[in-house]
Amino acid sequence: MTGIGASASAEHAELVLQGGPVLVMDAAGSRADAVAVAGGRILAVGTRDDVAPLIGAATRVIELDGRAVLPGINDSHLHATWLGARWPHTFFGGHADGAQIEGVLTGDRAARRAAILRAGELLSSFGITSLTEPGIGPGEDDGETGCFAGEVLDVYRELAEAGELRQRVTLLGLYGILDGPSRLDVVTAGITELVDAQGGSDPEWLRIAGIKIFGDLIPLSKQAWSSRPYDDGTHGGLLVEGETLEAQAEALREMVRAGHRACLQVGVHATGDRTIEVVLDAVASAADEPGAPHPRDLGHYVIHGDLATPEQVARIAELGMWFNSQPGIAVTTADWMAGVLGADVAPWPYAVALDAGVLVLSSDAPILAPDWRETVAAAEAWIRRGGAPADPAAAAARLHGLLRAHTAVPAQQDRAADWKGTVEAGKVADLVVLAQDPFAVGAAGLPGVEIDLTVLDGNVVFERES
Structure with a gap:
């Protein structure tokens, strides 16, 4: 053999x-x-x-x-409960039909269970055997859709115990509002709660890995904190409470450091280059604290990273972090991005991240359909758009890397590369x-x-x- x-x-x-x-x-x-x-x-x-x-x-x-x-494919940023409640309606891509699905989608435990099971069956048909549910917690107990409430974690635990999960699930806790502001004291209290909530399930099926933090929103809404001005002269900002922008930045740094001290994985929704720099600084300073674990052992990552610079991607690699992004969004919204930041902007540095070995691909479903084949094709299209060589050997090497970015590399992000x-x-x-x-x-x-x-x-x- x-x-x-x-x-x-x-x-x-x-x-x-x-x-x-x-x-x-x-x-x-x-x-x-x-x-x-x-x-x-x-x-x-x-x-x-x-x-x-x-x-x-x-x-x-x-x-x-x-x-x-x-x-088996690992979709490492996918809102399974939300997907199961909305499908086949997505926000972008070939499955979007313009229909607006509003209001409470999963209002009770039974509806949440049904949504997770429906998503599981759907994802199996796409070859997806692992996923990360990025942001479930009490901050969303009164959320609009009901798909991110703390009770969702309880349902995942029940399904794992009963052997009914159709994917291996990594879960990040959310102690703020989805796409909304968070407070340092609430997040740090949530970190303590999350540490106490770990365990109790077979980690090969359900693992509460860490915490998700919203650093900022997206450039398309001019709410990513960017060093480059938008077309209206603004620079965006942070989704963290504080009296000044610097106070907000320090609160974000402390959230990241607190997660690191608790030995939790920290995934930060960070799209603007200034926000990303705050996150990297925070991880670096946390790693320098006496007795602190190495970031590579915790699997911290930047989520989306739209305006990350090549230098920041290199720093992500040096710190032992990951760059988790969705090329389908890049391809779909590129013209929109150019309209708010200028045609010469160079967002989504996928080629650099791929070469650095830190690129992790995901769908962000139901923003996009959970089709990893389309994600890989979109990543290649974006990299080729940036001038990458088209010869067969180079294209095959990229394809190998992009397929690994949906299998082997997210297993590393999950800290599970020794068994999947x-x-x-x-x-x-x-x-x-x-x-x-x-x-x-x-x-x-x-x-x-x-x-x-x-x-x-x-x-x-x-x-x-x-």
Whole structure:
């Protein structure tokens, strides 16, 4: 058996996929053509001959006939409860129909449970086996939609305990208002509450990882704190309470530092370059405190990062942080962005983040549809728009990186790379089967490739009708 897939176990497999490219999604770009699964784990990855001894009378063998196997997709910024309540209505992209869905969408526990289960089934059809629900908590108990209230966490716990989750869930607590201001004292009290709330669930299925903080809003509404003036001469600002802008900035820094001291992951909605700089300064100062953990051990990340500079992306890499963004939003709103900041602005530095190894792709569904194929295609289009080389070797290398940014790299952001994110022996058997090898069609052709099969914990949870 191959080095990437040799298993110490000699037991029979419950499921074998063979006869097509198995894209391991490790840094080296390793490939195999068979994978064997048992007990929710990958037994072996290698050739058809390698897995043959693991096939028993009860083994289900699926002939791929050239179809491709990837690790299960990780959508690391997706509002699953909101998505389940709204679908098929999205705000941008091909599923947007202009219909406005307003008011309370999930007003009680039963509705929240139904929304999560509906989203889970939908996401399985897209090959998504892991997700991050970024912002659930008491700050939204009276929120407009009901999809972000603290009770949602209770429902996730119930579903995890009952074995009914269709994705592995990482969750960030929210102690402010969605897209609204937060107060330092409320957030720090919430951090203490969040630490006490950790545990109680199998972390491979539900992990309360940390806290989400809204640093600012978005450039399109001229509310991202930007060093470059908008077309009306303003620079935006912060979504943190304080009598002055500097007082707000210091409150944001202290929120980040408090999360770091508590050994929580901190995800900050930060789109303006000035906001991003505040966040990076805060992480750097937190890491310098005596006895503090390294940021890499906590998985802090910038969410969206629209106006991040190349220098800030380099600093994100140096600090051991991640850059989590949604290229579908960039492609959809580029002209709008140019209208408010000027045609010469260079937002969303995806090429730089990809080269630095810190790019994590996500959908922000239901802002966009939860279709990772479209996300990868949009990222490639944006990078090519910036002048990246189009030769086949360069395009293939980028595609490998972009696919990793939806599989292996978000597993690192989740601090779970030792047990998920690649197709390797010993890791969880979360897989997706595509009708074609993505490298045969390229990033631009990926949205047209059907998802044939999704495997979660060794079980087939979606199978496309032929």
